[in-house]
Amino acid sequence: MLKITANFDAGSVVVNDAADPAAIRLSLRPDNASGFKQWFYFRLQGAAYQNCVMTFDNAAESAYPEGWEDYAAVASYDRRNWFRVPSSYENGVFSINHTPLANSIYYAYFEPYSHEQHLQLLGDAQGSGLCQIDDLGSTVEGRDINLLTIGNQAESDLKIWVIARQHPGETMAEWFVEGLLGRLLDPQDPTARALLDRATFYIVPNMNPDGSVLGNLRTNAAGANLNREWETPTVEKSPEVYFVREKMLETGVDLFLDIHGDESIPFVFMAGTEGVPAYNPRTAALETAFKHAFATASPDFQDEHGYPKDAPGQANMTMATAWVGNRFDCLAFTLEMPFKDNHNLPDDDFGWNGQRSLRLGESVLSAIWAVSADLKK
Numbered sequence: 001m002l003k004i005t006a007n008f009d010a011g012s013v014v015v016n017d018a019a020d021p022a023a024i025r026l027s028l029r030p031d032n033a034s035g036f037k038q039w040f041y042f043r044l045q046g047a048a049y050q051n052c053v054m055t056f057d058n059a060a061e062s063a064y065p066e067g068w069e070d071y072a073a074v075a076s077y078d079r080r081n082w083f084r085v086p087s088s089y090e091n092g093v094f095s096i097n098h099t100p101l102a103n104s105i106y107y108a109y110f111e112p113y114s115h116e117q118h119l120q121l122l123g124d125a126q127g128s129g130l131c132q133i134d135d136l137g138s139t140v141e142g143r144d145i146n147l148l149t150i151g152n153q154a155e156s157d158l159k160i161w162v163i164a165r166q167h168p169g170e171t172m173a174e175w176f177v178e179g180l181l182g183r184l185l186d187p188q189d190p191t192a193r194a195l196l197d198r199a200t201f202y203i204v205p206n207m208n209p210d211g212s213v214l215g216n217l218r219t220n221a222a223g224a225n226l227n228r229e230w231e232t233p234t235v236e237k238s239p240e241v242y243f244v245r246e247k248m249l250e251t252g253v254d255l256f257l258d259i260h261g262d263e264s265i266p267f268v269f270m271a272g273t274e275g276v277p278a279y280n281p282r283t284a285a286l287e288t289a290f291k292h293a294f295a296t297a298s299p300d301f302q303d304e305h306g307y308p309k310d311a312p313g314q315a316n317m318t319m320a321t322a323w324v325g326n327r328f329d330c331l332a333f334t335l336e337m338p339f340k341d342n343h344n345l346p347d348d349d350f351g352w353n354g355q356r357s358l359r360l361g362e363s364v365l366s367a368i369w370a371v372s373a374d375l376k377k
C-alpha cells in the first residue's frame, strides 16, 4: 500500500490518487496565500522496487512553466544526499518515472534547506566568535528575522549587505550563504581576514522563514512576494522587508547582493542596476570588474546568459536590488542559481545542488575582495 505525505518542514503536494504505483496522480499545491505554485516536496512510502510514475496534472499553471523543460526532480532516501531522477514534461503534465530501492523516499523540486538547518547555521556562526546575531523583528507568523553582523563595525568600514531567500522555494540561496559564511568565518582564510580588516558584513541568511516552512515557492505567509515590497513595505504584509530595510537605512550600504534561484535559465548569472535612476559610469565599471573577478574565481559563474538588461530608468523599483542600488548609489546585484543545472559545467547525476551553491558562496568572497578597494564613494 503506497502512502504519500508532506506534513513536514517545507512539505508541499496535492495527492489526487496514489493507489496504483504506475499511475500516481498529483498536483502542485499553491503558496498558502497566493496563486504561485511550482515548489513540491513529499515522502513516498511502500513503493520499494515498484516502478512509480508520478504525474503533476497542473504543471502548465506553475509560476514558470518553461522551468519543466529539460528539468529533473531531485530525490533522497536519507534527506542528506539528493540525486536527479528521470523526469519529463509533455502536454502540460510533469512526470517523474522512478523505481525506489527502499520503502521510504523523498522527492522535491530542489534540495531543501530546513528551518533546523537555518537555526544551526545561526548557531554555528555565533559560535565562531566573529559573528553577532541581532533580531530585527518578527515575521508574519512570529518567527525571528535574524541579522548576522560580522566585522569590527568601524565607522570607516565598508558596509556589505547580503540577503537570501526572499523567495522561499529558492533554497539554493541559503546553501550559498552557508558557503559564504563558512569562508568568511574561517580565521585561516586570507581573503576573509583581509576583507574583515576593511569591511563589516551584514547577512540575512533567510528573508522568508515562514514561506520556507510553509513550502511556498515565492511568497511570505501573508501572500506577499517580498521582492516586490521594497518601495513600500509594511509591518502587516511584509515585515521581513520592512525591518531589514530599516536596518540598511541605519547602517548604509556599499555593496548589496540578493541571492535567488531561477526556474528556467540553466546557468549561474547576475542582474545589476542598469535601469535605476542613480546608475552611472562608476557603478557600471564596478559591475564589470565584479563579474570578471567572479568568473575568474568560479567557472560556475558566467555573464553571457541571463535576464534581459533593463532600459535606462526602466527598472522595477519595488525589487530589492533596484531599490537598494538606487537608494545608496552602490554596487548591487541579484545573483541567480539554476533549479536545473549549469549547462557550462553539467552534472548528470546531481545537476545544480546544495554543495555547488555552497561552493559558489565561498567563491563570491574573491569577487568582493577584488572590488573592495574601489567600493568607497
Ligand code: GEM
Binding pocket: 167, 227, 260, 261, 262, 271, 272, 307, 310, 319, 334, 336
Ligand atoms: C526575479 S529577481 C529580480 C529580477 N531582476 C531583473 N533585472 N529582471 C524576481 O524577483 O522576479 C527572479 C527571481 O525571483 O529570482
Ligand code: ZN
Binding pocket: 167, 170, 260, 261
Ligand atoms: Zn527569486
